[in-house]
Amino acid sequence: MNHPSNKSSSDMRNEYLDLMLKCLTGSIYHDAPTKLNSIVEYDDELREYGWDWPTVAHSMIGRKRMRNVRDLVESIIGNKVKGDLIETGVWRGGACIMMRAVLKAYGVTDRTVWLADSFEGLPKPNVEDYPADAGETFHEYEELSVSIDRVQENFRRYGLLDEQVKFIKGWFKDTLPGAPIDKLALIRLDGDLYESTIQPLDALYDKLSVGGYVIVDDYHVVKGCKAAIHDFFKKRDINPQLVEIDGVGVYWKKEQ
Template sequence: MNLPETTPNTDTLRQMYLDLLKRSLLNLIYFDNELRLIYLQQVIKNKQPIDPGILRDIRYRTQNYADLLSLRTAGRNFSGQIPQFSHSLIGLPRMENIQHCAEIIFKEKIPGDFMETGVWQGGATIFMRALLKVYGEDIDRCVWAADSFEGLPKPQVPQDETYDLSASKFPFLAIGLEAVRDNFRTYNLLDDCVKFLKGWFEETLPNAPIKRLALLRLDGDLYKSTLDALNPLYDKVSPGGFIIIDDYYAFEPCKQAVDEFRASRNIIEPMTEIDWTGVFWRKSY
């Protein structure tokens, strides 16, 4: 039997690739393996025998598998998780928000690069690079990944004093530059279109060679880190561009910094909720 020849729609193929990439970055595809290691850690700690059947059928043996998968999809933490399995912890709604903003930028031809301040394993910026590539927008745009690549700084201002997220307390947040570069390379997305800014925001961002931004995503968690990014970068966002705040509701210092900055600059554009923590707004023309 001869099957009719069909040519897949370009947009369909593009969306299938982006959907697969999002799920891969969030470790939704091989989530079982993370649960297997969690199980092994538990039995070793409790000096129990390993059950090969549980290892084989972990998703059917884990009582709350659906709940854990739902938490990971939403970008929420759960007890015993192994964060390093994911290249991003922002969850599917915030990942889809990046795509939503990018597609508007492409359609309306808003000029400027894409940037994230605070990249962890690089997942969100890897996705940004993929968006530029599949839409053919990487000729005049690039992706900026700004991070200390040594973890978060210790609290330096009163607003952050009860939020010590530094490497001494949370070593899994301290992902080195070469590890992030390797993650880009894993997805075949490491090229000259990706620019890395290594160092503390207060030192690197004021003099960063960035002309214009169409998309600015902040994931610095802390009050000082948030302002250290907004103060030098906001004016570089093109009219019609987007500002995304990852931790607005998750960390009070971040929310305070954003609210104070918007008030000081008389920013009246409404913020839109993305999910349980993220918000974004569009800079007016």
């Protein structure tokens, strides 16, 4: 005999999104770090804070920063902040998969998740224009180059590749100024470099709704990234309150 579930829609939504978080970060199956890490076995604390690079998981940001993605998208939905969601620098797509999962869980059909990336890794530092990036070697890591086909397949595996997911392929300086985006409610910056942080802000910040959020993934771990944020604040004459996420990333809310 089939019995009706006693679970509320809220309970089922939470269970779905909690499971998505565990899967996207590799926590549910204890995905070991890549060979780039000195630690060879899965460590739950490292995965909580995103301090290792998982071998097969679809995100390296760890559970705390992934929860932050969920929380802010839920806040945007609850407060009816207008606009789409974008991540600039997506790796295997995990954070954007979470964004799409939250929209699905709440039955939101009028927002798009945008993924902006070269899908060829990071650019070689342009030291002449962005001296803060001198000495950075992110472009040498083949592991950071994930093709658009692979990211799309990752979405497909969760049943989340649909018309509400759109891709912007190319270097930010070429693609973002003319991107066909009208309004944003969330900007997640994960470009590591000064160049790859300041360019999305310059191109997209004016499209961010009041009440929307900017997440900066690498604020505390890449000097150029942090410098770009504060140079942008100075240029725009703004001083938003930065909120800590996990000792690595921060975010702020656009108040005006």
